Amino acid sequence: MDRTPLGSLVVALAAVLVLGGLTTTARVAGAELARNGGFEAGLDGWSCTAGSGAVVPAPVHGGAKALQATPAGGDNARCTQTVTVRPDSAYTLSGWVRGSYVHLGASGTGTTDVSTWTQSAPDWQRLTTTFRTGPATRTVTVHVHGWYGTGAYHADDLSLTGPGGDPVQVPAAPTGLTAGTAGSTTVPLSWTPAAGATSYHVYRGTARALTVTGTTATVTGLVPATAHTFQVTAVNEAGESPKSAAVTATTAPGPADPPPGQGLPAHALVGYLHASFANGSGYTRMADVPDTWDVINLAFGEPTSVTSGDIRFSLCPATECPGVESAADFKAAIKAKQAAGKKVLISIGGQNGQVQLATPAARDTFVASVSRIIDEYGLDGLDIDFEGHSLSLAAGDTDFRNPTTPVIVHLVSALKTLKAKYGPGFVLTMAPETFFVQLGHQYYGSGPWGGQDPRAGAYLPVIHALRDDLTLLHVQDYNSGPIMGLDGRYHSMGTADFHIAMTDMLLTGFPVAGDASRFFPALRPEQVAIGLPASPHAGNGHTAPAEVHQALDCLTRRVNCGSYRTHGTWPALRGLMTWSVNWDRFGGWEFSKNFDAYRWS
Incomplete structure (x- = not known):
């Protein structure tokens, strides 16, 4: 709160890199690993946020089609593909882009994630970067995206070269889901790790409550003195497992005095x-x-x-x-x-x-x-x-x-x-x-x-x-x-x-x-x-x-x-x-x- 009659706030904005992914199959060493990098097969192999991506016949860099993706509102039109790779190996990522503030990068490398970008490319411009995978890395996610509030960008002939890896399998459903001692608005959960899982989705009823990377979670904001049912799924680059067996826990009664809102009137x-x-x-x-x-x-x-x-x-x-x-x-x-x-x-x-x-x-x-x-x-x-x-x-x-x-x-x-x-x-x-x-x-x-x-x-x-x-x-x-x-x-x-x-x-x-x-x-x-x-x-x-x-x-x-x-x-x-x-x-x-x-x- 300002003590002076007027106050001001300057809001600074900057670029955000976010991750995502799909599965792919094994490749031979040194081969092209990106699937459908020229978008000749439409969006096959690619996933674009908020329906922001489409394949267009012009402008193109090579072939007959290219990607056009349009940022809108809180979405930066991020298109991703997850590729199987080999641990401790070198890779080169490249592609051709047009537009303002277009980014190309790779995440989940196990070493240092990489990104390269252009502030302004009125005509096709090549972006390229290299990285090395970590000793346990078997997949990386390549991404291309624009920036919030800018116009559409174009991408074509995206390429990832290097030694291929083994395909990733969807993990099995987690087992051993148990609920700890419930509070009036919280329930702690734990479960057994699922092989190959990189994260877990926790569901309350049919709605996803939260996502965690470990094998414990506490669901909050629950109604007191109520039975709540939970399930967990395991997630990796290949997808989401079936749900675990359900567990039900009843929250404790809330404090009787004072009522919710600490005695405040309704409004x-x-x-x-x-x-x-x-x-x-x-x-x-x-x-x-x-x-x-x-x-x-x-x-x-x-x-x-x-x-x-x-x-x-x-x-x-x-x-x-x-x-x-x-x-x-x-x-x-x-x-x-x-x-x-x-x-x-x-x-x-x-x-x-x-x-x-x-x-x-x-x-x-x-x-x-x-x-x-x-x-x-x-x-x-x-x-x-x-x-x-x-x-x-x-x-x-x-x-x-x-x-x-x-x-x-x-x-x-x-x-x-x-x-x-x-x-x-x-x-x-x-x-x-x-x-x-x-x-x-x-x-x-x-x-x-x-x-x-x-x-x-x-x-x-x-x-x-x-x-x-x-x-x-x-x-x-x-x-x-x-x-x-x-x-x-x-x-x-x-x-x-x-x-x-x-x-x-x-x-x-x-x-x-x-x-x-x-x-x-x-x-x-x-x-x-x-x-x-x-x-x-x-x-x-x-x-x-x-x-x-x-x-x-x-x-x-x-x-x-x-x-x-x-x-x-x-x-x-x-x-x-x-x-x-x-x-x-x-x-x-x-x-x-x-x-x-x-x-x-």
Whole structure:
């Protein structure tokens, strides 16, 4: 959240290399291994994402046909073929391409994956690269792809030469699937390895729940006190095995008190109160916050240094905030709000409050200092509003299910510790910007492609790890560049379409960085609120009341949707969040009055 009236965010974009594959047969040493590299047999042997590829008679480099593939939305028109190879052997990959930002490469080499590309090829241009396979490598995946938002590219006469290998067989179905002790929303699973498998798909009922490379997995986000049936398949380059024998596990009952949502009303209004600082919006006393506000986030608890983990909070000095109440009156007003059913949280971070829990010591200091603030003021929970470089993924940390970046691992550990300390009634909320969440739909961290801002999507592993502990996620749908929705189109802030598209992604789930095998699961609608600036002074992306009502109509009743079509209807959507109570007061309480005026059903 910005302390200044306006904020901005620059979004950097970079290329993404993703893997895929098909089977092939053995070849003699030194022979051509790519099947149908000239596309004379159509797309036989090739698989193109999202139906993006087609065979055309012109332009061609050789023969009578060539590949034409068209990137669209979140798809980079990636066409792949998996080829059997020999371990510890040298190979040459080449091909002819036309278009802008066309990439040719090989992955799964067992040594260093390779890629070569051209920024601009108005006429046919040859790309070539070489690699050596690892000591246990028996298949590699060759790929050609374009770039998001660019025009169609062409490829022809793709070639992979070197010694051939033995054909890959589809693995047998896994055996020994067992379920461990179930929690209220989780079930741990384990099974026996299947020969030749490179990964495993875990199914809950008929739907794929997740994909893992090991032989254990924990399925999350389940309904308490319910029987759930699971199966597993083994996967490699040749395909997917039949499903294993099924196992059924019943989740434990959930906590009876408080109910889901930690006692929040069905539709809640969340606002940040400038309690520790002053800006142009003026100071608002806790006792003067209208009853419309259901959750009041105290902005901000601040670190003594970026890496210390030590968080402090104090009321705004009277010299900066005329009319500020005493600490005793402030605490009494908090108790009065709580007696009226409201929740009061300490918010950590904001635009200027960078927090990096890079060590176990910083994590422990964070837990201790936040606990002191909660206990001193008798608060209901914690809001995480980390911005800037507080969360940034280390290079190569691209699996949001199993993050290794210390600042993320220690933050998750700290928040789980606080949740366990204060019990099920502890309210935990987060307010990331779209850059840190929805942008992961296109670009996730620095990744293997290099150059991308490592903050992009950096909240995804935190949200995933805490999805069973998280009360509310209210992404800031403002101070943002255009973001691509699940419809493959870019949406700009300040419109109903932007809020519909961004919220639909959270409630539907989405592939991360274009990789369907890394599917970010949907949040429950009662965990989601839409973040908005309270007035044009509060941040870029102010949305007119009519547009806010249109977004709520579409998401909760699937009417008045405009050009965007949601993937579901969510009448239990929790509500709205705004920056801030102070700015709403400055604007004549327009935002909160608009919330009160909306008919949720």
